[in-house]
Amino acid sequence: MRYLFEDYELDASRRELYRDASVVALTPQAFDLLNYLIRNRERVVGKDELITAIWKGRSVSDVALTTRLNAARSAIGDSGEKQRFIKTLPRKGYRFIGMVQEAHSAPTAAVIEIQKEAAKPALALPDKPSLAVLPFSNLSSDPEQEYFADGMVEDILTGLSRSKSLFVIARQSTFTYKGKAIDIRQVGRELGVRYVLEGSVRRSGDRVRITGQLIDATTGAHLWADRFDSQISDIFDLQDQVTNSVIGALFPQLERAEIERAKRVPIGNLQAYDYYLRALASFYEFTREQNIEALRRTRLAVEVDPGLAAGYALGAYCYLQRKIFGWTIDADQERSETRWLARRAIELDKEDPTVLVRAGQAIAAVLYEIDDGVSLVSRAYELNPNLAIARYTIGLEHIRRGDVEAALKQFHAGVRLSPVDPFLFLTQTGIACAHFLTDRYEEGASWAKSAVLHRPNYLNAQFILAACHALSGRVEEARIIGARLTEARPALRISALLPKLTRIYAPEHLERMVRACHVMGLPP
Template sequence: MRYLFEDHTLDTERRELLRGADAVSITPQAFDLLDYLIRNRERVVSKDDLISAVWNGRIVSDAALTTRVNGVRSAIGDTGEEQRLIKTLPRKGFRFVGAVQEDQSVCSAVASEIHSEQPKPALPLPDKPSIAVLPFTNLSSDPEQEYFADGMVEDIITGLSRSKSLFVIARHSTFTYKGKAVDIKQVGRDLGVRYVLEGSVRKSGNRVRITGQLIDATTGTHLWADRFDSQLEDIFDLQDQITSSVICALVPQLERAEIERAKRKPTESLQAYDYYLRALSGFYQFTREQNIEAFRLCQAANEIDPGFAAAYALGAYICLQRKTFGWTSDAAQERIEARRLVRRAIEIDKDDPTVLARAGQVMSGLLNEVEDGLALVSRAQELDANLVIAWYSSGWQNLFLDDVDAALKQFNIAVRLSPLDPLLFFAQTGLAYAHFVAGRYDDGLSWAKSAVLHRPNYLNAQFALVACYAMSGRVVEARAECARIMQAKPDMLLSTIIPKLKTRFRAAEAIERLAQAWRIAGVPE
């Protein structure tokens, strides 16, 4: 269901809040609170109602509840003084008073076709120990510490991923469970893994406590649990302890070198690391404002530690995100800056797979140096076989270089490593184009529909859908989809699209066939 109010859209299926076409940063609990208020907008919702629905009956202070309500108001452009959308009724509760429209048709034609298809079979377990790390619960009194808890999980996933004896689900898929009560067995079935790691983080002053428990998702049996306390300046040692403990619990016969390979201290500066975690959190919000702030935080991290390779690579990756989502203000200057950041990151650390993968994506996607980008990403894959961004980046790069079979293999591995990824539409769109180039238009059409369903405003997926419709003989649908695109982008011309394709695709035949399909659909010259 989608709820439309003012210029906002609350999409309950994809758990997204949009302002226009831009995603709005909102915590999972705040999302659930807003969802509950809108669903029950015909009545006053009491404090007890909210606590029961959003916090599952846990004890919540009035101050914490007020903080969450104010967070929701901020996300939707309301204030406690104005109360234009959410009204507080003293001693009674809250009510959503804005005008709401309900919309059940998300790309209705595409959605209906997708939902009419047979459900996907359960994912088979890999042939080696497989694990998903769920978001850790933030037990700190400050909700702003969410970024710290999320950063801890990100680094634990990275550490586990470096063990070549494990199959590790990517962060994006596991974070779809953030803020939700979960059935561990169902998580195992959804993600196709045998083991699940869950835990909590409490940061207070200069101390941090992390608890973790490892569960066999096939049986629900607890295999290992522990609590780790440390001074904040020893946080990297703490991460190493957790990573090593999990590896030893899963695969006792692993050599010590395998465990040591999982350890990596990114920086000596705790402040630089804190800025980096904040930047990473902002990057995942996918908004123009957070993109700008994330870039500033990366710069701040590198001012403190000029040898922090991951911060340079993330800064370059943020430049690529700007291009992908149309937030670029000075394309030439941002390419110059991205090139500088990529070079600096690789000079500092040629063996960090995440650094290499991000740098490789920037080289290919922003600087149009596809071969060099593929070389960096291939090196990242050698170092970390579980790094999903390396797999879907490699898929795109092989597609540009006209190696369709390699592209299909890379995209399919990416989908398996992160089957619930909010960024899944990147790999799905790549699969659509790969099948299109191979002349399998019906297969391409299926993937394009999935991509559009996951991210309706992703223009690249919409173009793939139009092309596959046109070349599979479904001209009416192709022209209908094209007309929708042209409403949003009335200045779009083939004369501007084709030159951009030529900077990427090495196969002239693929470019010509795409142009032919878009002409059939009605894209003007």
């Protein structure tokens, strides 16, 4: 069924909205809302009915409904003030009041042309996450904000392009869409990308709000959205803050989306990159069994593609995970494997920040070649300052050198960059440790508890929590945790810990840590 009103045509079967000969961009839920109101235009549709129809009865806020309603209105040249097509009836609901013609016949010639255009062969998608960053919309009345919005996109593109694990379309191509009504799926076909980032900038007085949303261009599904508010005291500082926040939030979302996509690929069709993504999915389960599965899949990935640096780096990372969670089986053999995998990854690609950070962290933590490992992570940080996990290692290096406040800055920057990062528990533990080393035991305990809640089987977080309790006078609680640690790791004793602690802590902090070990009741 097609519905015609003024210059618009809504094709329910194709799920597309046209104005004259152009496709009008519309999110799936906003399209569903508009379609539902048009189909039920003879009556008022209540809020609860709309939520049931569009969200299938899921609990959603009034803001979500208002946002989709505004998007539908905007797509057809309407607004809450004009209400030319969609009328709001206070405390009753909404009704589509435009004159509509229903058409069962073939599409118009203009629509046929659009469909022909859409039917052209799409560009092949690259074998890694591919992204286009569209020009951000300036929603302010101030035309000066246009430059700010364009600069924001420029910085985001620069930041994303630092990662060799992403395929990012150049600015010259994406800015051809500036000021145009577009269909995200068409953009994906024309540019050959799987993901599209779009956003807007709105200024009000001395405040500015930037919104961003990541969309799967193959389906039109929204994967992530966020907004950032700030004072315009220094426009360039604000631009940097928002850029870093957007990039830091995007990387985990893109990674999750790619993992989910790989899970849907039939086993018989798996290639090296899909094996790698499935290995990553197993790795992020943070269990002994899935760690073994992740290693198996990384081996399959590099068998298919011996030049896949990310596969070797992830293999080394799997051994690091075994080390920090206490799953090591044969320490000598695993150190040897880690060394080979990490070195091979670096030989293959010295410029990929993700490869460098994983190889570097494995070299530092599994091989205890800390200077070499930190050097690689620092290089990754230079290439991509938005890589949150790199901040963790740099923070630990500051602790090793005795500069706790500098460590805290790095840890907090990592949390800000990626607040839902799979490795958040590591950074939380780092912050807890920094507070412990500066006598702020209650703050340290609070961060350590967060890490334990996030990842209960990460025993180092429990160790730092016990240390904070031990020196804050909460001895009984410290001893309970200490007993739990020795039960989980029967070989755990102060004499065995001392060489490791000596590598990690400055002399002025080592004595404090050893004292806490005695108080929490660890065997000598």
